[in-house]
Amino acid sequence: MAQTANVIEMIGITKEFGTFRANDDVHLDVKKGEIHALLGENGAGKSTLMNILSGLLEPTSGTIKVNGQEVQISSPDVANKLGIGMVHQHFMLVDKFTVAENIMLGKEKHRFGFIDAKEAEKDVQELSDRYGLKVDPKAEIASITVGMQQRAEILKTLYRGADILIFDEPTGVLTPQEIDELMGIMKALVKEGKSIILITHKLDEIKAVADRCTVIRRGKSIDTVEVATTSQQELADMMVGRSVSFKVDKKPANPQEPVLVIKDLVVKEARGFDAVKKISLEVKAGEVLGIAGVDGNGQSELIQAITGLTKVDSGTITLDGKDITNLKPRHITETGLGHIPEDRQKYGLILPMRLEENISLQTYYQKPYSKNGFLQHDKVKEQAKRLIKEFDVRTQSEESPAAALSGGNQQKAIIAREIDRNPSLLIAAQPTRGLDVGAIEYIHKRLVEQRDNGKGVILMSYELDEVMNVSDRIAVMYDGNIIAIVNANETNEKELGLLMAGVSPEKAHEEVKKETGKESESFVESK
Amino acid sequence: MNLESLLQLIVSSSLTYAAPLIFTALGGTFSERSGVVNIGLEGIMVMGAFMSAVFNLTFFETFGQMTPWLGLLAGGLIGVLFSLIHAVATINLRADHIISGTVINLAAPALAVFLTRAIYGAAQTGPLGRSFGRSNIFLLHRIPVIGPIFFGNTSGPAYLGILVAILCWIVLYKTRFGLRLRSVGEHPHAAETLGINVYLMKYSGVMISGLLGGIGGAIQAQAIHNEFGILTVAGQGFIAMAAMIFGKWNPLGAMGAAIFFGFAHSLARVGNYIPIIQDIPSVWLKVLPYLLTIVILVGVVGRSEAPKDLGNTYVKSK
Numbered sequence: 001m002a003q004t005a006n007v008i009e010m011i012g013i014t015k016e017f018g019t020f021r022a023n024d025d026v027h028l029d030v031k032k033g034e035i036h037a038l039l040g041e042n043g044a045g046k047s048t049l050m051n052i053l054s055g056l057l058e059p060t061s062g063t064i065k066v067n068g069q070e071v072q073i074s075s076p077d078v079a080n081k082l083g084i085g086m087v088h089q090h091f092m093l094v095d096k097f098t099v100a101e102n103i104m105l106g107k108e109k110h111r112f113g114f115i116d117a118k119e120a121e122k123d124v125q126e127l128s129d130r131y132g133l134k135v136d137p138k139a140e141i142a143s144i145t146v147g148m149q150q151r152a153e154i155l156k157t158l159y160r161g162a163d164i165l166i167f168d169e170p171t172g173v174l175t176p177q178e179i180d181e182l183m184g185i186m187k188a189l190v191k192e193g194k195s196i197i198l199i200t201h202k203l204d205e206i207k208a209v210a211d212r213c214t215v216i217r218r219g220k221s222i223d224t225v226e227v228a229t230t231s232q233q234e235l236a237d238m239m240v241g242r243s244v245s246f247k248v249d250k251k252p253a254n255p256q257e258p259v260l261v262i263k264d265l266v267v268k269e270a271r272g273f274d275a276v277k278k279i280s281l282e283v284k285a286g287e288v289l290g291i292a293g294v295d296g297n298g299q300s301e302l303i304q305a306i307t308g309l310t311k312v313d314s315g316t317i318t319l320d321g322k323d324i325t326n327l328k329p330r331h332i333t334e335t336g337l338g339h340i341p342e343d344r345q346k347y348g349l350i351l352p353m354r355l356e357e358n359i360s361l362q363t364y365y366q367k368p369y370s371k372n373g374f375l376q377h378d379k380v381k382e383q384a385k386r387l388i389k390e391f392d393v394r395t396q397s398e399e400s401p402a403a404a405l406s407g408g409n410q411q412k413a414i415i416a417r418e419i420d421r422n423p424s425l426l427i428a429a430q431p432t433r434g435l436d437v438g439a440i441e442y443i444h445k446r447l448v449e450q451r452d453n454g455k456g457v458i459l460m461s462y463e464l465d466e467v468m469n470v471s472d473r474i475a476v477m478y479d480g481n482i483i484a485i486v487n488a489n490e491t492n493e494k495e496l497g498l499l500m501a502g503v504s505p506e507k508a509h510e511e512v513k514k515e516t517g518k519e520s521e522s523f524v525e526s527k
Numbered sequence: 528m529n530l531e532s533l534l535q536l537i538v539s540s541s542l543t544y545a546a547p548l549i550f551t552a553l554g555g556t557f558s559e560r561s562g563v564v565n566i567g568l569e570g571i572m573v574m575g576a577f578m579s580a581v582f583n584l585t586f587f588e589t590f591g592q593m594t595p596w597l598g599l600l601a602g603g604l605i606g607v608l609f610s611l612i613h614a615v616a617t618i619n620l621r622a623d624h625i626i627s628g629t630v631i632n633l634a635a636p637a638l639a640v641f642l643t644r645a646i647y648g649a650a651q652t653g654p655l656g657r658s659f660g661r662s663n664i665f666l667l668h669r670i671p672v673i674g675p676i677f678f679g680n681t682s683g684p685a686y687l688g689i690l691v692a693i694l695c696w697i698v699l700y701k702t703r704f705g706l707r708l709r710s711v712g713e714h715p716h717a718a719e720t721l722g723i724n725v726y727l728m729k730y731s732g733v734m735i736s737g738l739l740g741g742i743g744g745a746i747q748a749q750a751i752h753n754e755f756g757i758l759t760v761a762g763q764g765f766i767a768m769a770a771m772i773f774g775k776w777n778p779l780g781a782m783g784a785a786i787f788f789g790f791a792h793s794l795a796r797v798g799n800y801i802p803i804i805q806d807i808p809s810v811w812l813k814v815l816p817y818l819l820t821i822v823i824l825v826g827v828v829g830r831s832e833a834p835k836d837l838g839n840t841y842v843k844s845k
Contacts, residue, residue, distance in 0.1 A: 056720065077722035092717035094710050095835065105710050106721030108703045115701055156721075 005068065007032045007164055007195050008053070008084075013062035015048055020396060022048040023059070024219040030164070035186060035196045037206040037227065039239050040216035041436040043394070043406030046199045047089075049216070050166050053197075054086040055079035066164075085157025089168040089199075091149050092156075093141045099152045100124045100137040103159050127155055132188060147178040154185070165189065166197045171205060172434065183209050201239070201436040203232045217241050240438040248441075250448045253472040255284040259336075259424045259456040260306070265315035267298075267305045275301035277480035278315070283425060283456040288447060290471025290488065291460040294500050298480040299460050300342060303429050306458075307339045308332040320424050333362060338418035340411070342429040342460075348414045351403035355395055356384035358402045359417050383420075391416040392442070408439030415446055425456040432466060444470050464493055478502045533800055534676045537790070539661060540797050542685035545789025547572070547747040549688035551767035552774065552781035553695050554606075554739030559776055560699065561732025562712035564838045566628035567613045568740045569764025570635030574609050575602030575744025577639035580652045580755035583748075587656025594657040595749040599684075599742045606741020607734050609635065614733040618726055621840040632764075640757050651756035659684055659750035684746045685789075691739075692782035699778060708732055712834035715841040725841055743767065762817065769820040773827055776834060791816040 008030040015023040022045045030036045040046045051057040053064065055076040064071055066082045073079050079086075093102050100121045109120040124137040133151040141149060150170065157165055167186070171179045186196055186209055198210060206213055206227055213230070215222040215238040222238055236244045260283040269275035276298045283289045293299050304310035306317055308329040316325045324332045333339070341347035349358050360380045363369055368379045384398040393412045395405055402410060411431060418426060428447060432440040447470055451457050461467050467474055471488045476499040484505040486495070498508035551568050558565035565571075579598035587594040609631060616627040643652055661680045668678035699705035710718045711728040719725050744760060752759045766788055773787075774780025795812035798804050804812070 054720070075722065076720045080722060086720070088720070092714065092720050094713040094717055096713055096832075097706075097710070101706060102717075105706060105718070106723050108706060110703045113702050113704065115703055115706060 005032055006030060006065070007067055008197075009063075009065040009068075010049070010053065011063045011065070013049060013052060013064070014060050015045075015052060015057060016060045021219050023052070026062075026216065026219070026221045028214050028221060029224075030195055030197055031212075032195055033190055033193060034211040035190055035198055035209050037210035037213040038197055038199045038216065039201065039203075039206060039213050039235060041201060041239060041406075041438050042408050042434075044216045044239075045219040046216055047168060050086065050168060050197065050199055053079070054084055054166060080160045080162070083161060083163040084166070085160055085162030085164070086166040086168065087150070087153050087157060087170060089170070089172065091153050093149055093153060095140075095142040097141060098137065099135050099139055099141065099144070099148075099155075102141060102152055103137075103156045107160060124155060124159070127158055131155075131158060131185070131192065133158075133185060145178075146173050147175070147181065150174070150178075150182070151185075163193070164195045164197070166199065168199045169201075170198070171200070171202065179205075203235050203437070206235065207232060215239055236437050239436070240441075244437050244441055246437075248444045248448060248469045250470075251452065253287045253451065254454075255287040255472070256454065257285055258282040259285045259320055260458075261316075261318040262306070263316045263318075265302070265305060265317065266313040267301045267310055268313050269301055274313075275480055276305065279480075279482050281475060281482060283458055285424065285456050286451055286454050287472045288451050288457040288459055288470055290467035290474040291458060291477060292464065292467045292474055292496055292500060293462075293477035295462050297477045297500075299477050300429070302477070303339075303342070303427055303458070303460055306332075306427065307337065333421075333423075336424040338421060338423035338426040340414055340418055340426070340428040340431050342433075344407075344410055344414055349402040349410055352401050354399050355388070355393070355402055355405065355413060356381055356398040359384045359387055359398075359413060362417055362421060387413075387416040387420055391446075408435045408442075411435060411439065411443060415443065419446065419450060423455065425458070426450050427458045427460070429460045430462065431459070432461075432463070440466075464496055468493070468496070476500055484508075531672075531676060535679060536797050536800065537793065538677055539679075539681040540793035541786060541790040543661075543682040543750060543789070544792035545786040546682050546685040546688050546750060547743040547763055548767045548770055548785035548788050549685065549692060549743075549782050550739045550746065551743030551764060552770040552785045553688075553692055553778055554736035554743065555768050555771040556695065556699075556736075556774075556776055556778055556781050557708070557732045557739070558610075558736035559732075559771065559837055560712045560834055561708050561729045562715065562834055562836045562839065562841070563613070563617055563729055563733050564624035564628065565610070565613060565733065565736050565740075566625060566765070566768065567610070567631030567635075568628075568736065568743075568767055569760065569762070570628075570631035570633075571606045571609050571737055571740035572744030572747060572760045572764045572767075573635040573639050575606045575741030576748035576752075576759045577643065577744075577755050578602050578605040578741070579745030580655055580748045581646065583655040583657060584652060592657060595655075595659045595745075598749050599745045602741040602743075602745025602748075603738045604741065606737040606739070606744065608737070610733050610737025610740070613737075614730050617840065618729050618733070621842070624838050636757060636760075639755070643755060652754050655749060655753050658753045659746070682750065684750055685786075688785075689782060692778045695778035704731075709834070711841075712836055715836055719843070725843070729841070740764070740767075766816060766820050769823050772833075773823050775832060788816055788819065791819050 006029045010028040013023050013026045026049055038046050052059050055073040055078050064073060071082060103124050104120045109116040121137040128135050133155055135148055135151050135155060170182060174182060190196060200206060210227045212224055213227050214224040217239060262279060262281040265276055265279045266274055267276035291299050301310060305312050308327055312326050316323060320336050322335055324335055345351060360369055364375060369376055381398060388398055391412050394409050431443050447457055447459060459470055468488055473485055474488050475482045475485045476496060478500060484499050495508050495512045498511055551572055555565055555568055579602040582601035583594055583598045590597055613627050613631055616622040617624050640650060644650060662683050663680060664678035664686055668674045707723050708728050711725050715725045747763055748755050748759050770784035770788055771781045773784035794815060795809055798812045
């Protein structure tokens with residue numbers, strides 16, 4: 001398909017919010033019948049560009065051509081009429097409506113203003129059959145799976161006769177099986193003559209489905225490349241603007257005295273079951289202890305108990321030789337604990353408050369940030385400015401609300417706040433969830449740095465790659481127990497996977513031994 | 528008093544008190560379904576009551592028996608005008624919905640009483656020219672046994688209210704307009720991406736609430752108090768909101784809840800004739816509807832399913 005026409009041409013698109021340039025002279029062209037990936041870090045301006053194309057935002061300057069004709073896309077309605085449909089990252093679905101109601105909304109089947117639900121359901125069913133997007137037209141959105149919600153969202157654009165579909169980070173909320181299914185759907189749609197723009201920061205997805213890829217960095221379009229002839233490493237380097245390493249660069253650990261000692265810890269969860277069942281664990285100064293496991297096997301409760309957010313039922317926790325069992329979180333924090341919480345937006349930051357205030361959350365009441373009960377704003381600002389610089393938090397100013405930052409920069413701000421207090425133990429729970437390669441690399445580097453400075457680090461993550469790359473020892477949790485502790489450089493994905501599924505350590509080891517050579521080889525290759 | 532006439536009295540009295548609540552609760556339903564909290568309904572009722580009283584006293588000689596019915600229109604119109612203040616404040620100027628509603632609730636009685644004094648020289652208008660009174664519902668009252676109890680010598684506006692509630696239900700759940708209005712109260716961004724004019728829908732919701740709230744006030748003045756004064760409305764707007772919540776933002780539910788509150792109101796009036804509650808001091812019966820309002824708001828609100836985007840200001844992306 002060398003000489004196919006461009007269905008979309010975006011030429012020199014610039015979009016300014018105040019003094020901030022979200023898009024700066026961006027060029028993008030999409031050919032008919034291709035899957036065109038739009039790759040960029042969080043906050044690089046991908047979504048802005050696509051919101052312009054779908055009529056939600058108007059560009060400050062630049063031209064858009066659809067099928068060769070210059071157009072003004074002043075509203076989503078106009079975009080619809082031009083055949084452009086967007087599958088939003090956060091689904092644009094009304095929970096209480098049925099699938100059919102959601103799909104027809106704004107373009108209802110009606111007779112004299114009265115909705116014809118039967119006709120609409122029939123139409124949706126036909127579309128669903130034609131494109132192989134399985135949905136139940138009569139089901140309420142709130143009661144169906146995320147995968148089906150996404151299919152409804154795709155059908156919404158097809159119902160409006162879209163020929164150009166924009167998928168905005170479509171896989172973030174899906175299970176691995178659903179992702180495979182979605183990739184299949186996208187390929188089928190292209191076969192039907194549709195064109196697709198795929199917004200993502202996941203390289204393997206681009207490799208799996210995309211034909212070409214346009215890379216955007218800090219609001220500028222860097223290059224458009226053929227995916228087949230470009231490696232993941234090249235794509236990543238283009239996206240971040242420097243050479244990125246997937247492998248964490250670290251020296252061998254130099255573990256010393258234990259900083260955290262947990263003995264026979266039992267934690268009950270809200271309904272009264274034991275979520276953590278008599279766990280004993282040590283974390284040494286100068287090591288990263290990874291906690292692996294499938295979501296919901298007691299990891300969250302374990303961390304909440306250490307940080308004082310949940311009551312300990314029995315057992316003891318000792319930090320730096322001091323018993324911190326059931327102390328107040330502030331007391332524990334002051335004893336020498338830094339905590340990067342699992343849900344950064346809910347527990348890590350107060351989103352509507354200024355970045356400087358968020359950075360000050362752990363220290364605002366201490367000297368010199370407070371004097372006689374009054375906040376010393378100049379000191380708070382000074383601290384914020386210093387940390388923003390030191391940790392490369394990209395923000396318009398220290399006075400911006402935390403909500404205005406991209407996910408990666410929010411996380412950097414939290415890490416800055418926690419590391420700056422120089423805690424003897426740093427707990428990082430899911431620290432890179434939803435972040436792009438550049439930010440992930442940065443955060444891993446900081447965690448290892450803490451370790452090299454002789455501090456203890458706990459890394460809890462559901463991502464096996466992450467746990468294996470960063471940790472020195474890995475504790476695998478299953479059903480509230482620590483089923484095994486293995487050395488990171490002596491294990492592999494297979495063994496950990498079996499342990500996470502509850503297979504006994506001896507058996508897991510056996511299984512892996514059988515095919516060791518082959519396993520470790522393919523493991524190295526995939527890196 | 529025999530059982531049949533006692534039942535007849537309870538039903539007609541309940542419906543009489545329920546009528547203004549039915550209309551106002553339906554109004555609230557439309558506003559909140561579009562995502563705008565309208566606690567200004569109290570003030571809107573006051574203005575509706577005032578306007579209908581003025582209309583009634585001015586034109587009763589011209590229109591005769593039709594006067595109170597036309598008075599509903601007068602009340603409804605002023606309600607629409609007043610609701611526009613709320614719409615502009617909350618939709619365009621992004622004011623907090625509660626604050627804007629409170630302003631209306633403070634301004635309306637002050638303005639109405641001021642104008643009453645200016646026109647009639649007293650804090651009350653004095654008795655109206657024609658009030659609704661009681662009437663038989665055409666043909667239905669001839670049905671044996673239940674006919675006289677439910678449809679004889681009863682409140683005309685209440686039956687109009689029941690019809691309007693059914694109509695509102697059809698509009699909300701069976702028409703294109705209703706689907707769009709509800710979508711805006713649930714997920715305005717989704718609606719906008721589908722080309723629906725969010726502001727227009729919100730304006731429609733608030734203005735319909737003004738119309739129905741104004742009519743509710745007009746019924747309160749012309750069917751219950753037979754005059755307008757500062758005590759004419761006295762919290763009925765809030766009770767109507769409780770009915771709306773109790774009715775789960777559904778027109779038929781709101782109507783049912785309004786009739787229930789009407790029944791609670793009527794106990795103070797007819798309690799003397801009912802053997803079991805005869806001995807309860809009437810002050811308690813008078814307090815009952817307000818007490819129920821509090822209990823229901825505290826007990827039901829948490830579990831009730833409000834429109835998802837209720838009370839948020841929608842900011843169009845540019």
